[in-house]
Amino acid sequence: MRLTKFGHSCVRFDTDEGAFVIDPGVFSDPAALDGVDAVFVTHQHADHCNDPELRRLLEDQPETRIYGPESLAEVLGSLPFTTVSAGDSIPVAGTEVRVVGKHHAAVHPDIPVIPNVGYVADGVFHPGDALTIPGLPVRVLLAPVAAPWLKLSEVIDFIRLVDAPIVHPIHDAILSKDGITIVDRNLANLIGDPFQRIADGDTVTI
Structure with missing residues (x-):
């Protein structure tokens, strides 16, 4: 399996039997969607779900399946997608994507908490906008590192609790280069060897 980061929280998985994408949002390169069999969306926020690009995708590739929580209907409207929730398992591209989690992390008490699911694909865990402990074996953690709902100490605690041998940072488009x-x-100082950054556009083999 090959994993490519396409900006912010968007990652693409390519296998010998197909390809799928998680969280192609407005901060991501739309090229992530080229020729994919499926798209998995963790929640409805625009930095994870670029609905105009998904509409274009289905116009060009109507056989592509989109998966996400029921609340995606609020942004996708009549666009067809398959509702998923914790405990579901979806076969795709010769592997299996398992669904974990229920809620987006709290931003502020005045802001309602929306649904958010995470995905575990062949041991690679993408939590979306949450710090869910998946309850499944994780060999690669895609850890969100910068968000209005997040501080660095929480990231470190989350990484330590998941205890994956490899950690790649995601959800970082709001950060400057510095x-x-x-x-x-x-x-790197607090996590050590498991921490490995993938630059946007780069691919690693899992």
Whole structure:
């Protein structure tokens, strides 16, 4: 399996039997969607769900399946998608994507908490906008590192609790170049060898 980061929280998985994407949002490169069999969306926020690009995708590739929580209907409207929730398992591209979690992390008491699901694909865990402990074996953690709902100490605790042998940072588009350097330095110092940044557009083999 090959994993490519396409900006912010968007990652693409390519296998010998197909391809799928998690969280192609407005901060992501739309090229992530080229030729995919399926799209998995963790929640309805625009930085995770770029609905105009998904509409274009289905116009060009109507056989592509989109998966996400029921609340996606609020932004996708009549666009067809398959509702998923914790405990579901979806076969795709010769592997299996398992669904975990229920809620987005709290931003502020005045802001309602929306649904958010995470996905575990062949041991690679993408939590979306949450710090859910998946209850499944994780060999690669895609850890969100910068958000209005998040502080660095929570990231470190989350990474330690999941205890994956490899950690790649995601959800970082709101950071400047200097901000990324600061976050990476702290995580490298406190997490150690598991922490490995993938630059946007780069691919690693899982």
